[in-house]
Amino acid sequence: MRIAILYAGYISRISGTSERVFQISRELASQGVQVVLSGAVHSRSKQLKNVNLHVVAMPNRVFKLFEILVWITKLIAGGLACRYDVVQLESFPLFRSLILIIILHPFSRRFITVFHDKLFKSNPKTTVSGRINIFLLKALLTLSDISITPGLSVKMFFKELCGESLSRKIVVIPNGSPIIDVKRNSNIRVKYGLDKEAFIALFFGSMTFKPNYEAAISLYRISKLISSKFREATGGRIIFTIAGMGSKLLPRSEHFIPLGFIEGLDELLSIPDIIILPHKQSHSGPHVKTMYSFLSGKPVVATEDAVKDMPYVTPGKHFLIFNIDNPDTLLNVLIKLYNDRSLRENLAANAYLYSRKLSWRFISQIHLKLYKKLLTTKS
Numbered sequence: 001m002r003i004a005i006l007y008a009g010y011i012s013r014i015s016g017t018s019e020r021v022f023q024i025s026r027e028l029a030s031q032g033v034q035v036v037l038s039g040a041v042h043s044r045s046k047q048l049k050n051v052n053l054h055v056v057a058m059p060n061r062v063f064k065l066f067e068i069l070v071w072i073t074k075l076i077a078g079g080l081a082c083r084y085d086v087v088q089l090e091s092f093p094l095f096r097s098l099i100l101i102i103i104l105h106p107f108s109r110r111f112i113t114v115f116h117d118k119l120f121k122s123n124p125k126t127t128v129s130g131r132i133n134i135f136l137l138k139a140l141l142t143l144s145d146i147s148i149t150p151g152l153s154v155k156m157f158f159k160e161l162c163g164e165s166l167s168r169k170i171v172v173i174p175n176g177s178p179i180i181d182v183k184r185n186s187n188i189r190v191k192y193g194l195d196k197e198a199f200i201a202l203f204f205g206s207m208t209f210k211p212n213y214e215a216a217i218s219l220y221r222i223s224k225l226i227s228s229k230f231r232e233a234t235g236g237r238i239i240f241t242i243a244g245m246g247s248k249l250l251p252r253s254e255h256f257i258p259l260g261f262i263e264g265l266d267e268l269l270s271i272p273d274i275i276i277l278p279h280k281q282s283h284s285g286p287h288v289k290t291m292y293s294f295l296s297g298k299p300v301v302a303t304e305d306a307v308k309d310m311p312y313v314t315p316g317k318h319f320l321i322f323n324i325d326n327p328d329t330l331l332n333v334l335i336k337l338y339n340d341r342s343l344r345e346n347l348a349a350n351a352y353l354y355s356r357k358l359s360w361r362f363i364s365q366i367h368l369k370l371y372k373k374l375l376t377t378k379s
Helices: 016-030 043-048 065-081 094-107 128-143 152-162 186-191 210-234 265-269 288-295 327-339 341-357 360-375
Strands: 002-011 034-041 053-057 084-090 108-114 146-149 170-172 199-204 238-243 256-260 274-277 300-302
Touching: 002 016, 002 065, 002 094, 016 034, 016 053, 016 288, 016 360, 034 065, 053 065, 065 094, 084 094, 084 360, 094 108, 094 128, 108 128, 108 360, 128 152, 146 152, 146 360, 152 170, 199 210, 199 265, 199 327, 210 238, 210 256, 210 327, 265 288, 274 288, 274 327, 288 300, 288 341, 300 327, 300 341, 327 341
Parallel strands: 002 034, 002 084, 034 053, 084 108, 108 146, 146 170, 199 238, 199 274, 238 256, 274 300
Antiparallel strands: none
């Protein structure tokens, strides 16, 4: 089987969407699928080496017309040499997705589009440009053999916009997690200048993704108040740490410390005592970082948005919930976790087991089954 996965962003691990594309492509290749992965090439793409995985670099600027034409020519040449069984489009704007399907139609048996979020921050029916985008979305769903989204809420949103018949073409495949072993390492805290005795709370994610940035700023604004009340209630010190692409540009204080991008996931997840996910309501789909937080073996505190679209995840069993707009709710769960070791261990164990069941290998196998079914079905 030969699959072409075309991604509009960088082939790297700097964001949740690119992480999903990165992991699924690598896992499919490890299972013997011939994968042509195309996206903007980042310096952190070195982990993609695999005999079954061929990377085709995509220009990272649309206005570089000559380079775009060269890129399209390479994709067509690949299809001429051996026709693609499936072309999968990830995160391209609607119009560009339509153009790519039209261009590559003679060179592939099936087409899949992947929607990682709802695309629209507000109701598109209320504006002219929004209604045009709904028309483009319907056209794209019509031309695609099937569509994939990680979140049920995305499918339901598209159902409201496009109707029942087109929404039946959308398949929900959740996010996964890698298989790694996170071990506590006190030397890691020394490396990043953190107090080894402090209670460390970590939030991570690419700050180029607006919901992550807004969550980090919200956390910064309440960090001093929370830290002060936490010390009064427990006698301990709490530090909020932030990691991810662009996090170094965030403000810094004694209670709020940006760490920058940390390449090793095992290193990142070994830093904190707890992981905090302070997202406000957003148009995005489910967050990859939530699955990775569950993988850490550390208790997780999260807002409702941070755990949306995660089937069978339950407050009090897998995580503790709070409201970022009400700092006292965060303070209360932090104090509860600090004082109750048994609670920390139970939450972490339940979340860890959940994340291990949904590994990226398992998620890639679901993709593979979908491809096989699609190729044996006439319509």
